[in-house]
Structure formats: C-alpha cells, structure tokens
Amino acid sequence: MSFLKSPQWEWYIVWYFFLGGIAGGAYFVGAIADNFGGKRDEEVAKSGYLLALPLAMVCGALLTLDLGTPTRFLNMLRQFKFWNPMSIGSWGIGAFGGFAFVSAVLSFARDARLVWLRKNIGKVGSLFGFFLASYTGVLLGSTARPVWTDARFMGALFLASGASTGIAAIGLLSYLRGADLGESWYKVKKADSFAMVVELVLLVVFLGTLGSSGRAIWAGTFAAPFWVGLVGVGLVVPLALSLTLRPRVGQAGRLAALASILILIGGFALRYVIVFVGQS
Amino acid sequence: MPTYAMFTDTSVCTGCRACQVACKQWNELPAEGAEWTGSYQNREHFTDKTWRLVRFAEKPSEGGGVKWLLMSDVCKHCNQAGCLEACPTGAIYRTEYGTVMVNQDVCNGCRYCVSACPFGVITFNKDTGRVNKCTFCNDRIHNNMPTACAKTCPTQSIQFGERGVLAEKAKKRLADLQKQGVKEARLYGVDEDVLGGLNAFYLLLDKPEAYNLPPAPKLPQRHVVADSALSIGSALLLGLGALVSFRERGARSGESEGEGQP
Numbered sequence: 001m002s003f004l005k006s007p008q009w010e011w012y013i014v015w016y017f018f019l020g021g022i023a024g025g026a027y028f029v030g031a032i033a034d035n036f037g038g039k040r041d042e043e044v045a046k047s048g049y050l051l052a053l054p055l056a057m058v059c060g061a062l063l064t065l066d067l068g069t070p071t072r073f074l075n076m077l078r079q080f081k082f083w084n085p086m087s088i089g090s091w092g093i094g095a096f097g098g099f100a101f102v103s104a105v106l107s108f109a110r111d112a113r114l115v116w117l118r119k120n121i122g123k124v125g126s127l128f129g130f131f132l133a134s135y136t137g138v139l140l141g142s143t144a145r146p147v148w149t150d151a152r153f154m155g156a157l158f159l160a161s162g163a164s165t166g167i168a169a170i171g172l173l174s175y176l177r178g179a180d181l182g183e184s185w186y187k188v189k190k191a192d193s194f195a196m197v198v199e200l201v202l203l204v205v206f207l208g209t210l211g212s213s214g215r216a217i218w219a220g221t222f223a224a225p226f227w228v229g230l231v232g233v234g235l236v237v238p239l240a241l242s243l244t245l246r247p248r249v250g251q252a253g254r255l256a257a258l259a260s261i262l263i264l265i266g267g268f269a270l271r272y273v274i275v276f277v278g279q280s
Numbered sequence: 281m282p283t284y285a286m287f288t289d290t291s292v293c294t295g296c297r298a299c300q301v302a303c304k305q306w307n308e309l310p311a312e313g314a315e316w317t318g319s320y321q322n323r324e325h326f327t328d329k330t331w332r333l334v335r336f337a338e339k340p341s342e343g344g345g346v347k348w349l350l351m352s353d354v355c356k357h358c359n360q361a362g363c364l365e366a367c368p369t370g371a372i373y374r375t376e377y378g379t380v381m382v383n384q385d386v387c388n389g390c391r392y393c394v395s396a397c398p399f400g401v402i403t404f405n406k407d408t409g410r411v412n413k414c415t416f417c418n419d420r421i422h423n424n425m426p427t428a429c430a431k432t433c434p435t436q437s438i439q440f441g442e443r444g445v446l447a448e449k450a451k452k453r454l455a456d457l458q459k460q461g462v463k464e465a466r467l468y469g470v471d472e473d474v475l476g477g478l479n480a481f482y483l484l485l486d487k488p489e490a491y492n493l494p495p496a497p498k499l500p501q502r503h504v505v506a507d508s509a510l511s512i513g514s515a516l517l518l519g520l521g522a523l524v525s526f527r528e529r530g531a532r533s534g535e536s537e538g539e540g541q542p
Contacts, residue, residue, distance in 0.1 A: 003325055003400040003492050007391035029522045037526035044526070068409040072388035075369040083504060086392045087368035130519070134511040142501040143395035144362060149500060155511030163518045191525035195518055202514065278395075 004144055006279040012066040016059050017136045017271040018165070020093070021158060022264075023055035024133030025166020027100060029191060031122030031129070037187070043179040044188060045122070046107040047170045052100035052129070059093060059132075085139035092131045099125030133162025140278060148278040150213045153206040157270075160199035165267035167192040168238075168260035175257035185252035192263065193242045196235050203231075221280065222273045230273065234266010283378035284421055285443035286354065286430055286480045287450050290491075291457060291465065293350040293437040295320065295334055299429035300352070303332035306417060306428035328405035331355065331414040332429050337490055351482065351491050352438055354429070355380070355401045355414035356469060359476030362500045363393035363402050363413075371410075378443065378479050379416035387411055398475070398497035416479075443479060450483055457483075468493060475499060 030048015033041040064070035076090035103125055106118035137154030148154070171188050174181050181188070207214045218226055238259040247255045303309070309329045317324045321336040337349040357379045364372045364380055371386035372393060382402075387410040393402050394411060402413040417427040425431070430440035439446060447470050457465040464486050469478030475497055488495045 005325070005394045005397065005400045005403060007395040008404060009391065009395075028519065032519060032522040033526040036523050036528070038528040041526055041528075067389050069389070072409075075371070075386055075388040076390075078386065079368065079370040081368060081370075083501070084365065084368055085504065086366065086390060090368060126519070130511075130515040134515065138504060138507040138511060139392075141507045142366070142504050143392075144398045144497075144500040145395050148395075152503065152507060153510055155507050156514030159511055159514045160518060163522070167522075187526050191522045194521035194525060198514070198517060198521065 004146070006145070007143075009066070009275060009279065012062045014268075014271050014275045016062040016066075017158070017275060018268050019055050019062070020059045020136060021133045021162030021267060021271070022165045022169045023052045023059060023100070024096070024129040024131070025159075025162035025164070025195075026055070026129075026169050027052040027096070027103070027122075027166070028126040028129035028133075029163065029167050029170060031103070031119075031126045033184075033187070034122050035119050037184070040180075040182055040184045041187065043174060043181050044170060044184055047173045047177070047179060048166070049100065049103040049107040049122075051166075051169050051173055052096075053104040056093065056097040056100045056132075060097065063090075063093070085135050085142060088131075089135050089139060092128055092135065096125070096128040096132050099128055130159065133166070134159035137274075140274065143278070145278040147210065147213050147216055148274075150210050151206065152209045153202055154274070157199065157202045157206050160195055160202050161267050161270050164192055164195035164199050164235075165264055167195060168263035168267075171253075171256040172260040172264070175253045175260075181253065182249060185249070185256055188256060189242055189252070189259075192259070193239060196239045196242075196263070200235055200239075203235075216277050216280070217273060220277075222277050225269045226273050229269025230266045233262050234269055235263075238262045238266075281376040283443040283479065284416065285357075285378075285441065285446045286416075286427060287439045287441075287446040287483070288352055288354070288480065289437050289439070289450070289453060289483045290349070290351040291437075291453075291462070291483060291485055292435045293334070293352055294435055295336060295348065295350040296434065297334045298432045298434060299438055300330070300332045300334055302428040302432035303414075304330075306420070307331065307415070326353075326355075326401050326403055326413070328403040328407075328412040331412070335491055337486075337492070339486065339490060349486055349490055351484070352429070352433075353491075354480050355416075356399060356475070356481075357414075357416055357479035358474075359472070359479065360499045361475070362396035362398055365499065365501045366392040366396035368392065375416075375418065377416070377421055379418065379421070380479075381415055381418055382411055382413060384408070384410055396500045398494055398500065447481070450481065453483060 026048040030045040034045035064073040081087035134155040137158035140148040141154045241259050315323045319336040323330050333353050335351045335353050338346050339349050341347040361380050369386050369388050371383045389409040391404050402411050405412045426440035430438045450470050468484050469481035
C-alpha cells in the first residue's frame with residue numbers, strides 16, 4: 001500500500017490529540033463532579049474547568065499553526081458537513097472553547113444563581129467535552145491510511161484516554177494549586193481507576209479488531225512507546241498503585257499527583273503511536 | 281450536462297509519456313528533475329506537480345524475459361470520492377461534468393483529503409500550502425476541448441468523451457481482446473463496484489495490483505456512523521463511571537470498603 005500518501009500530520013497534531021483529550025476529559029469529569037458531587041467536589045470541578053479553557057486555546061493554536069497560514073482556519077467555517085469529522089471538529093472545538101470560557105469564569109462564582117448557571121452550562125458543555133475527546137479517533141478511522149482505516153473503537157479508545165488523562169490532569173492541577181480536596185481525592189482516584197480499566201479493555205478490543213495490521217503497533221518500531229509508555233507507565237503501574245495503596249487523606253494528594261504524571265505520559269504515548277503508525 | 285470520462289486502454293500504450301508532458305505544458309507544471317525509480321518510470325508516484333504519470337510495471341514473461349505493463353495513470357475522479365468527502369472547507373467539489381476539482385482559493389491545507397484518497401493521487405504542495413491534483417483540464421472541457429493528455433496521446437490509449445459512450449467502447453474493446461485470446465484483460469472502474477464508478481477508468485492486462493492499483497478500494501468514510509456510535513457508547517460508560525465515583529451517598533466515608541475498585 002506504499003503508493004498511498006501520508007497527510008504529514010506530525011507533532012502539532014500529536015500534541016493537539018493529547019491536549020484536546022485532556023481538555024475534553026477534564027471538562028466533562030469536572031462538570032459531572034459539579035452536578036452530582038458534594039460541596040467539596042466543587043474544587044474538582046474548578047480544576048476541570050480551569051484546565052479546559054487554556055488547553056482549548058492551545059488546541060486552537062496548534063491546529064491553526066499546522067495549516068502553515070493560520071488565518072486559513074477560517075476556511076473551515078465556510079461549511080458545516082455534519083458527517084465529516086474534520087468539519088464538525090472545527091466547529092466543535094470552537095463551541096467547546098466557548099463553554100470552557102464561561103465555565104472557567106463561573107468556577108469563581110459564589111452566588112447561588114451563578115453556581116446554578118455554571119452547573120447547567122456544564123451539563124451542555126460536557127457533550128462538547130465528550131466530542132472533543134473522541135472525534136479525533138473517528139477522524140483517523142475514516143481515512144485510507146494503513147492501520148487507521150482498519151481501526152474501529154479508536155474514538156471510543158481516545159475518549160477513555162481523554163477521561164483518564166483528564167482526571168489525572170485534574171488531580172495534578174488540584175495538587176499543584178493546593179486545593180483542599182480532602183476525601184474528594186478518593187473520588188478522583190476511583191473515577192480515574194475506572195477510566196483506566198475501561199481504557200485497557202477498549203485497548204484490547206481495539207487491537208483485536210485491528211487483527212494483523214495491529215502488529216505495526218505492538219510489534220514494530222512503535223513497540224517500545226506502546227508497551228512501555230502506554231501499557232506499562234500509563235496504565236498498569238498507576239492502576240496497580242491505585243488498587244493496592246490506601247493512603248491517608250494527607251498523602252492522597254501526593255500519590256494522586258505521582259500517578260497523574262504516569263497517566264499523562266501514557267496518554268501522550270497513545271497519541272504518538274497512533275498518529276505516527278498510520279503514516280509510516 | 282454530459283458526464284465526461286477518460287478511458288485509458290493500457291493495451292495500446294507505448295510508454296511514450298507524451299501525455300505526461302502535455303499535462304505539464306497545459307497546466308504549467310514545473311519540471312521536478314529526474315528520479316531514479318529502478319525503471320523508466322519517472323516519477324515514482326503522483327506529486328503536486330505530476331498529475332499524469334505513465335507507470336512502467338515489470339512482469340516476468342513466459343520466455344524467461346521481462347515484459348512491460350504500461351499504463352498512463354491519473355486521478356480517477358471517483359463517483360464516491362474520498363477526498364471530496366473528507367474536505368472540510370468545500371474546496372473540493374464536483375463539477376457539472378462529474379469531475380472532481382480543488383478550488384485553490386478555498387483549500388486551507390489541512391491534508392485530510394490526502395489521507396482519504398485510496399489511490400494516493402491528491403498531494404500537498406509545500407510551496408502553496410494547499411493540495412493539488414489533476415483538474416480533468418477543467419478550463420479545456422469548459423471550452424469544448426478534450427483533456428490535454430487525451431488530445432496528445434498518439435495511440436489513442438487515452439480517450440476522452442461522454443462517460444456512457446466510452447464505457448460502451450471499453451466493453452467492446454475488452455470483448456475484442458478476449459476474442460483474440462488476451463485472457464487476463466479486464467476493465468477497472470467502469471462499473472459501480474469500484475467507488476461508484478470511476479470517471480477515469482482503465483482496460484488492464486493484468487490484476488490491478490500489478491499496476492499499483494488497489495483491487496477493491498472502498499470509501500474511507502464508510503465507518504463514520506459505526507465509529508461515532510461506539511464513541512457515544514464509550515462516553516455513556518465513562519460518564520456513568522465518573523457519576524458513580526463522584527455521587528454523594530449520605531455521609532459515607534471515603535475510606536470504607538475498598539475505594540478505587542470499580
């Protein structure tokens with residue numbers, strides 16, 4: 001299949017997929033914590049919203065830079081092809097940025113009406129968060145490139161990774177800004193463990209449906225970042241830490257921060273392997 | 281409006297590459313220098329500046345020698361065009377003649393179409409930051425002229441005309457060849473089985489793979505609905521997981537009953 005042409009999507013796109021996943025995941029997890037959690041979970045929500053806004057802006061910058069002539073991004077907005085991942089992705093990231101902005105501002109709100117508004121905006125914005133974390137997988141799946149074209153479940157897998165890295169980033173940011181999460185740390189840990197288990201299962205299903213073309217992922221040039229970066233550092237080690245250690249409240253934050261860094265490395269490895277394996 | 285097509289009959293191609301030169305001249309495409317590909321073929325693949333490309337495929341012949349499979353290749357202007365479906369800006373569009381065009385003023389260089397072409401035709405042009413491919417001589421066909429390559433071809437290996445008429449010609453030519461004992465001859469892209477029919481179709485003397493053509497190309501976008509549905513399922517599952525994790529259940533202590541085990 002060597003006559004097929006590569007789109008030459010490189011580091012801008014790897015970073016975009018990675019950071020977009022975190023932004024989407026952090027936002028919807030934050031909004032869920034905001035809407036269904038208790039008073040203390042508002043700090044989790046705040047971390048989620050405060051992550052989503054700058055990351056959405058960085059994502060926009062990465063995408064426009066990748067075009068070479070940034071103003072040409074506006075050409076994307078000439079059309080709305082709802083069946084085309086690249087087209088709705090362009091609109092979706094804009095809408096997500098809007099929600100992230102409002103939610104981030106309202107995360108400082110004390111007034112009950114504004115808090116009510118923030119929670120409800122979070123509910124709608126979450127849909128865009130889910131979208132941002134997953135559409136990139138669907139986008140790659142609808143190309144003619146090797147591996148990508150055979151890959152089903154890629155959007156689902158990216159979404160799981162967006163959730164696990166989004167929660168990890170929430171944990172890391174909460175720790176760094178000294179947020180008083182108290183027992184919410186256990187909820188963060190629980191949510192992230194669940195996301196990682198789902199991600200592992202989806203990874204197995206994903207490779208299963210790929211069949212022999214999956215060899216390029218787990219046996220070739222990308223075997224090291226796949227096995228060490230994604231599976232080992234990114235999933236198995238933090239999952240083992242999470243399931244075996246029972247930290248006291250005072251130490252939970254530090255442990256979560258450590259696990260978060262590992263999970264983020266794994267999320268980056270996933271995007272790196274997938275983006276480049278379809279173009280090599 | 282008629283649907284135009286090009287029929288490339290590889291059985292009469294002599295590999296002179298007049299088509300390749302005519303394409304370059306009419307479309308003012310600069311030379312790219314020679315490239316050693318291991319055969320007389322030059323270049324190895326389509327580029328942003330090479331839209332017609334004569335392929336020189338070598339095939340061992342019965343006598344122990346090597347024989348050429350010659351084929352002048354071009355953008356297929358597919359009826360189900362992966363590039364057109366992929367284009368988010370509307371730069372790639374279908375003309376009233378059924379051909380597929382790139383509007384250079386609208387293309388923004390996202391390269392999604394490049395990844396979506398099952399034939400590796402459309403190419404990113406680093407100089408302009410946009411994509412290029414065969415235009416089916418859009419300026420010529422709108423002025424009642426055949427494409428430059430078809431006009432130039434000295435052996436009528438490349439023929440231009442209305443699609444229906446050419447398809448009939450192709451089928452008749454195939455029947456003639458088979459009557460003469462050319463058993464391996466076959467048509468490629470005339471019928472709808474290949475991407476809804478190609479508007480540049482071929483008569484081949486061997487399997488499509490021998491010419492670097494995919495035997496059964498499919499529209500790359502055919503999985504969008506299924507992939508999206510799976511993503512929505514994943515979203516529901518992970519959303520539920522987060523919901524259960526953060527839900528307040530009375531004054532339950534976070535320390536109790538094995539936290540972290542989903």
